[in-house]
Amino acid sequence: MDDSPPQTTWEQRTEVPLAVASLAFLASYAVQVLAPHGVLPVTVMCGAWALFALDYAVRWRLSGQGPGFVRRQWLDTLVVVLPLLRPLRIVRLYEAVQRRHGHPRLPLHARVITYAGISTGLLGFAGALAVYQQERGAPGASMRTFGDAVWWTCSTLATVGYGDIAPVTPVGRLIAVGMMACGLALLGAVTGSFSSWLIQVFSRQDDERPPG
Structure with a gap:
């Protein structure tokens, strides 16, 4: 039975999907800038942003911290607001891989x-x-x-x-x-x-x- 707090459980389950969304966002942005191909790259970028926004809203709700969540999780707030920082979510996946045995490798x-x-x-x-x-x-x-x-x-x-x-x-x-x-x-x-x-x-x- 998993006794982890709901927020921790949510973060563990969404780590990989959000990392994939980060890679998709970066790849689509590169295509949009270097070789525009219609609306597909824009659609993928908007979809990735929607996932980041949904994750942020759910973690805010599960934290029970109210407005203080924005101040304490300022980096996640910037990731949602500023497109350039969204690929940095990939680093969090690397952190999760390092800790897969319960301690950093x-x-x-x-x-x-x-x-x-x-x-x-x-x-x-x-x-x-x-x-x-x-x-x-x-x-x-x-x-x-x-x-x-x-x-x-x-x-x-x-x-x-x-x-x-x-x-x-x-x-x-x-x-x-x-x-x-x-x-x-x-x-x-x-x-x-x-x-x-x-x-x-x-x-x-x-x-x-x-x-x-």
Whole structure:
């Protein structure tokens, strides 16, 4: 008999369907931007958003937290509101796979670096699609191909910012601000975790070294 809270049971049962919806959303968005094929990609994206909204509403109801749910689950709120963050639901499936034996299969530092890497890849691809959709054909735009958008995304997430390619549209610049913030956060998470791991390794070696 399952004694898990209703919200936990719901999240476990919907983890895989929502991850598939995330992949479908990202694939349909890529088709819509790079090779438009009528209404099918838009229909798939709308269907994926409907699943995210339904999941959010059900978990809100099951939590019994009222308006406080929005504040406590701010990331899930952003995933529903902002299309670019919806592919990040795939990371939650990876977390579930890691815990399938009741505990994570990777140590904490490796998990943080892995999650940050997956998040960066998903966010970077979605961001490149979004900014390219806004910039292509805009007057004075230096981002003429999707390859240019990928190059700009890599330099932005890496906080390098060469300046050879930059968005000129208001929405493109707004996306750029979000990409900069995410790049700083993810880079800080990876750097901090790697530094902490090195400190632990060196401390362990010092403890194991014989005195004298």
